[in-house]
Amino acid sequence: MGKPTGFLDYEREDAKASSPKERIKNFNEFHEHLSEEKQKCQAARCMDCGVPFCQNGKVISGMVSGCPLNNLVPEWNDLLYHGNMEQAYNRLHKTNNFPEFTSRVCPALCEKACTCSLYGDAVSVRDNEYSIIENAYKEGYASAKKPSVRTGKKVAVIGSGPSGLAVADQLNKRGHSVTVYERDDRVGGLLMYGIPNMKLEKHVIDRKVNIMKEEGIKFITGVNVGKDIKASVLLKQYDKVVLACGSRNPRDIKAEGRDAKGIYFAVDFLTSTTKSLLDNDLKEGTFISAKGKDVVVIGGGDTGNDCVGTAIRHGAKSVIQLEMMPKAPDKRAENNPWPEWPRICKTDYGQEEAIAVFGNDPRIYQTTVKEFKKDKSGNLTKLVLVKLEAKKDEKTGRLNMVEIPGSEYEVNCQLVLIAAGFLGSENYVTKEFKVDITDRTNVATKAGKYATSVPNVFTAGDMHRGQSLVVWAIREGRDCAREVDESLMGYTML
Structure with a gap:
């Protein structure tokens, strides 16, 4: 490496975030990134560790350790340190089609597996990635590069999320003509x-x-395949079709009073805010508003946190976030050693903002909703919450979260946001294409493959593997594109 002692010479320094009370005034990104020289120092911290777990992307103890894209992290860190920014971009882009996305939203599995994190602070890989890709746009390295030869083959990609975009990007580079269908307006x-x-x-x-x-x-855009256009039409027009429609079937909460007005799925709440923000700068009445309301978010993951942050920006009166499971430890437990993914409690941006605004962490652990209460007009007014405890099922041996008798209590609530995850793909698409599905309603394929049970139809992303990370969606899209290319050409260079 360029500076073998860099991890000793420099302390980790992250992009600075605006204060919670300042950043909730708008919906803008809120990190101030380091200067080019400071970012080079951060890249210098990438040590010559011999075995770069950061780019491993393998499952250890049931969890992925390192980057699922196998990003060449030590290589482009070294190039960044030496100031060879064009080559750093080339090495980064070799494995990742969209570093402009992952450098903003990825939970940085690479950093959790970084050798430096064994006894100290990990290398700031995600910030280094951000520096490389934004410089590439500034200098023109990331500009359009049209394929020089076209194969004459046509592929339709259904869905423009990260997996669909990755499929399209890879197949287009190969010279195939790609059309992407998206049901939304953007x-x-x-x-x-x-x-x-x-x-x-x-x-x-x-x-x-x-x-x-x-x-x-x-x-x-604005075309819902399976409703606006038939599968048979696409299969006649295109040589291959790739289903990358995501895992958009939300998990519901079944409790008395579920039909009350004021209960929404998280994805609908977040979508309405972003669409209104882009269309009319959040004109009143054009989105699901949390302004002045007592909000309860059901679900403790990233989506739940996003709902907390969004509700606060709306001007919510209060925000509570319910988690069924116990609070994770603040530090790695002995049975969760490096380089496994750390199962620890993370306080994310939305929770930081709730602490700053309301004076306390919004999360309530081992708790769920037992009843939704409503007024005579059907409007949600209160929730009956109940505490949970873990008990082992005598038949299966599994631990289940069960209600603690007599632990019920009420909270005021006029808006509930269900962020309990997703169950799988939406069946109107799978039925239209007549593809086999798994017991989790994901599209079925052979292990490690992307071809469905229907000839010339492939699948990738959350629709294939279930709800997951953006970085996994990109990996799925790249691997699917390779299989599609091979089926079209008899070989592949992807």
Whole structure:
């Protein structure tokens, strides 16, 4: 490496975030990134560790350790340190089609597996990635590069989330003609409407999509395949079809009073905010508003946190976030050693903002909703919450969270946001294409493959593997594109 003692010479320094009370005034990204020279020092911390767990991307104890894309992290850190920014971009882009997205929204599995994190602070890989890709746009390295030869083969990609975009990008580079169908009015899938603007400003997506258009990819928005256009029509028009429609079937909460007015799925709440923000700068009455309301978010993951941050920006009166499971430890437990993914409690941006605004962490652990209470007009007014405890099922041996008798209590609530995850793909698409599905309603394929049970139809992303990370969606899209290319050409160079 360029500076073998860099991890000893420099302390980790992250991009500075605006204070919680300042950043909730708008929906903009809120990190101030380091100067080029300071970022070089951070890249110098990448040590010559011999075995780069950061780019491993393998399952250890049931969890992925390192980057699923196998990003060449030590290589582009070294190039960044030496100031060879064009080559750093080339090495980064070799494995990752969309570093402009992952450097903003990825939970940085690479950093959790970094050798430096064994006894100290990990290398700031994600910030280094951000520095490389934004410099590439500034200097023109990331500009459009049209394929020099076209194969004459046509592929339709259904869905423009990260997996669909990755499929399209890879196949277009190979010279195939790609058309992407998106049912929403804008390209990006959950990147556009599922991830709030403060995590990923939408001009970043538009910037990349415009480059992909210049490179020859055709995007058709506002067309819901399976409803507006038949599978048979697409299979006649295109040599291959790729289903990358995501895992958009939300998990519901079944409790008395579920039909009360004021209960929404998280994805609908987040979508309405972003769409209104882009269409009319949050004109009143054009989105699901949390203003002045007691809000309860059901679910403790990233989406739940996004709901907390969004509700606070709306001007919520109070915000509570319910988690069924016990609080994770603040530090790694002995049975969770490096380089496993750390199962620890993380306080994310939305929770930080709730602490700053309301004076306490919004999360309530081992708790769920037992009843939704409503007034005579059907409007939600209160929730009956109940505490949970873990008990072992005598038949299966599994631990289940069960109610503690007599632990019920009420809280005021006029808006509930259900962020309990997703169950799988939406069946109107799978039924239209007549593809086999798994017991989790994901599209079925052979292990490690992407071809479905229907000839010429492939699948990738959350629709294939279930709800997951953006970085996994990109990996799925790249691997699917390779299989599609091989089926078209008899061999592949992807």
